[in-house]
Amino acid sequence: MDEQIPSSSATRLGEALRARRDPGPIETMFGSREFFRLWIAQVISATGDWLGLIAIVALADRLSEGSEGTAIALVLAARIAPGFFLATAAGVLVDRLDRKRVMLVCDVSRALVLFSLPFVDSLVGLIIASFILEICTMMWSPAKEAVVPNIVPTEKLTTANSLNVAAAYGMFPVAAGIAALLAKLAESFSDEGWVNTFRLNQEGLAFYVDGLSFLATALIVSTIAFPRRSREERKGSQRDNWELGGAVRELREGWQFIAVNPIVRAVNVGLAVGVIGGGMLVPLGALFVNDVISGDEADFNLILFSLGLGMALGVITASALQNRINRSAVFPMALFLAGGALLVSGSSSLLGIVVPVIGVAGFAAGPIYVLGFTLLHEHVDDELRGRVFAALLVLVRFCLLMALAVAPLLAEGFDVLSERWWDSDWDFFGLTIAVPGVRLTMWLSAITVVAAGVLASWSLRARGVESESTEAAPSGDSR
Numbered sequence: 001m002d003e004q005i006p007s008s009s010a011t012r013l014g015e016a017l018r019a020r021r022d023p024g025p026i027e028t029m030f031g032s033r034e035f036f037r038l039w040i041a042q043v044i045s046a047t048g049d050w051l052g053l054i055a056i057v058a059l060a061d062r063l064s065e066g067s068e069g070t071a072i073a074l075v076l077a078a079r080i081a082p083g084f085f086l087a088t089a090a091g092v093l094v095d096r097l098d099r100k101r102v103m104l105v106c107d108v109s110r111a112l113v114l115f116s117l118p119f120v121d122s123l124v125g126l127i128i129a130s131f132i133l134e135i136c137t138m139m140w141s142p143a144k145e146a147v148v149p150n151i152v153p154t155e156k157l158t159t160a161n162s163l164n165v166a167a168a169y170g171m172f173p174v175a176a177g178i179a180a181l182l183a184k185l186a187e188s189f190s191d192e193g194w195v196n197t198f199r200l201n202q203e204g205l206a207f208y209v210d211g212l213s214f215l216a217t218a219l220i221v222s223t224i225a226f227p228r229r230s231r232e233e234r235k236g237s238q239r240d241n242w243e244l245g246g247a248v249r250e251l252r253e254g255w256q257f258i259a260v261n262p263i264v265r266a267v268n269v270g271l272a273v274g275v276i277g278g279g280m281l282v283p284l285g286a287l288f289v290n291d292v293i294s295g296d297e298a299d300f301n302l303i304l305f306s307l308g309l310g311m312a313l314g315v316i317t318a319s320a321l322q323n324r325i326n327r328s329a330v331f332p333m334a335l336f337l338a339g340g341a342l343l344v345s346g347s348s349s350l351l352g353i354v355v356p357v358i359g360v361a362g363f364a365a366g367p368i369y370v371l372g373f374t375l376l377h378e379h380v381d382d383e384l385r386g387r388v389f390a391a392l393l394v395l396v397r398f399c400l401l402m403a404l405a406v407a408p409l410l411a412e413g414f415d416v417l418s419e420r421w422w423d424s425d426w427d428f429f430g431l432t433i434a435v436p437g438v439r440l441t442m443w444l445s446a447i448t449v450v451a452a453g454v455l456a457s458w459s460l461r462a463r464g465v466e467s468e469s470t471e472a473a474p475s476g477d478s479r
Contacts, residue, residue: 002140004204004399011108012015017201018395026160026281029134029159030152030155030156030159030163031151031152031153031156031157031159032151032152032153033162033285034151034224034226035148035151035152035160035334037211037220037223037224038144038148038151038220039160039163039164039167040225041166041217041220041221041224042164043167043171044166044213044216044217045107045140045171045213045214045217045222046167046168046171046191047171047174047175047178047213048110048175048210048214048217049137049171049172049175050171050172050176051175051177051178051179051206051209051210052114052133052177052206052207052210053079053211054175054179055117055206055207056075056126056129056130056204057072057075057178057209058118058202058203058206059117059120059126059203060072060074060075060126060300060354062122062203063122063123063126064093064123071123071381074127074400075123075126075127075130077271078127078128078130078131078134079130079133079134079344080124088216090135090138090139090142090312090390091142091386091387091388091389091390091391092386092387093139093386093389094139094142094143094146094386095146095383095385095386096389098227099143099144099146099147099226099386100147100221100222102139102140102143103140103144103218103221104218104221106136106137106140106143106217106248107136107140107214107215107217107221108138108214108218109132109136109206109216110133110136110137110211110214111212111214111215111218112211113129113132113136113218114133114207114208114211114214115207115208115209115362116129116202116206117129117204117431118198118200118201118203118208119209122456128192132413133217138390138393138394139282139390140384141389141390141393142385142387142389142390142393143386145373145376145377145385145389145393146199146385146389147166147226147227147379148160148161148369148379149378149382149385150226151224151226151227151381152226154378155323156320156322157322157374157377157378158318158319158322158327158370158371158374159319159322161369161370161373161374161377162315162316162319162370163370164373165216165366165370166315167316167370173245176426177189178206178209179206180207182202182205182209183202183228183242185205186200186201186202186204186205187202192210203436211375222385224415232348233432234366260461261380262378262459263328263375263379263460264376264379264380264388265377265459266328266331266332266375266427266454266456266457266459266460267331267372267376267392268391268392269333269374269397269452269455269456269459270331270335270368270452270453270455271368271369271372271395271396271452272325272395272396272399272452272457273399273448273449273451273452273455274338274368274448274449274452274453275396275399275400275403276399276400276402276445276452277339277342277403277404277444277445277446277447277449277452278338278342278361278365278403278445278449278453279399279400279402279404279407280404280406280410280441280442280444280445280448281307281342281401281442281445282403282404282412283404283407283408284407284408284441284442284445285300285303285304286300287408287438288346288438288439288442291301291436291439292349292434292436292438292439293349293350293351293353293354293439299351302351302353302355303354303358304415306356306358306359306362306467307358307359307361307362307412308361308362309359309362310359310360310361310362310364310365311362311363311365311366312359312362312364312366313362313366314334314363314364314365314366314367315366315367317363317367318330318367318370318371319370327374327375327378328375328378328460330367330371330458331367331368331371331372331375331451331456331460332454332456332457332460333363333369333453334365334368334371334453335364335368335449335450335452335453335456336360336453337360337361337363338364338365338368338449339362339446339447339448339449339450339451339452339453340446341357341358341360341361341364342361342442342445342446342449343360343443343446343447343450344357345357345361345442346439346442346443346445346446347439347443349434358363376388376389376392407441407445409440410437410441410444411437411440411441412437414436414438414440414441415436415438416437417437418435418437418440
């Protein structure tokens, strides 16, 4: 069995953080000044990610030559493909290399690719650029997650993950607003030579701003004092061994740990399956409002507002109660609550019921992500953290994209079956219930989230019979 060697640098920094007697406002909210700077870097990086995605989709549409859907699908596939084949290998690299350098190289590489995108005039070039950007993101994210427990006190991890959620997903409307402003700015430019030379059109401006955002992120990351392993510690954990056999062994070790450790297994299964169910709500929302509630766009926006408000309140509540709750118990309970709320909202035809119940679903969904990542930060040793988070991040992204793609197809298929089998109505003791395809798909998504809670709960119950050595490290070849 492999013996996990903790990073003494990380331990010393954690002890120093906890030893501060008079923390300032930054330490009180963020846990440490190092994490505050990392969070600012993540805010800028996330804004750049969303802005780049918007610009890439717009450029794919312009280069499509009449096949917009196919072009956009190919570009998005280039964003997914690296994860299928390289995610865990990227995690091995993150665990072997200096994580600060990994983040810096990825940020600079993304900036260079984005600076070149205004001059890309073919779909093939855009696909290659998207592929490279995704590889860099795939390494930057687990490297960032792996260092969080080393710069944040344990009692502040839930708050740190709440702030990470806000940075990752709260920047989309900001990026959309920046994209709209840049589009207006591009319209004001005349067709002068220098404008065409530097490709200062709508997408070109967005790519330039996006590239600058990653350079700014690299600059901030370069100022952060991450704990570094000494040369002796690196030799002790054989991280300097770059033989193929050692890399394969570490790759196998990471997957074995994910499969054996009950907490890691529960978080991966719970988040992945839960994202499939919850992700279906995004493409189905407008359809549900039109077909079931007979509402309009304003009603759909109200439902989205309720969902977002509920998620924000859930994240805030999880942060406020972080030291009073049993995270292993609350994680599956949140999945049960989210699934139950989705089932109730999908069964209702009244906006006055759907809006508050969707808010409850959001209230439960917010802590799921936060508590899941906190459990991994607390129970995964530094030597395995890169591989574990790389696998989780690509799994969640894949499940979300699958849900977005499959949900509309399921709704259409169920619509045909419902009309053929039941004339789109169920009769219960004189009560007629409309069952269009979108309602059946909403019920399926709710059941999927509940199933995620069942699987997570089952996996966490297994923790009681696992030995402490199993929780600490996976079994495998000795080093």
